[in-house]
Amino acid sequence: HTGEKPFKCDVCDAVSTTAGNLQVHKRIHTGEKPFKCILCCSMFTSASNLKVHQKKHTGEKPYSCDVCGAIFTTAGHLKVHKR
Structure with missing residues (x-):
């Protein structure tokens, strides 16, 4: 809650609030993608x-705009839409 980000990437200037989030970030630099979709074999840096990707296969879109009714797979996509 303090906004403090004590974990710093040793490759770039990125900072994080948790060691786990920093570990996921570092995969950008290493190219590591340990999470695999069992339906299409696409690989991802985080669970x-x-x-989010798996919703493309299921068609799940649980987030809807209360103004126009548009539906989205993630809360982030809905937030961008509302801007």
Whole structure:
């Protein structure tokens, strides 16, 4: 809650609030993608990115705009839409 980001990437200037988030970030530099979609074999740097991807296969779009009714796979996509 303090906004402090004590974990710093040793490759770039990125900072993080948790060691786990920093580990996921570092995969950008290493190219490591340990999470695999069992349906299409696409690979991802984080479990959350895999989960978002899997919604493409299921068609799941649980986030809807209360103004126009547009639907989205992630809360982030809905937030961008609302701007």
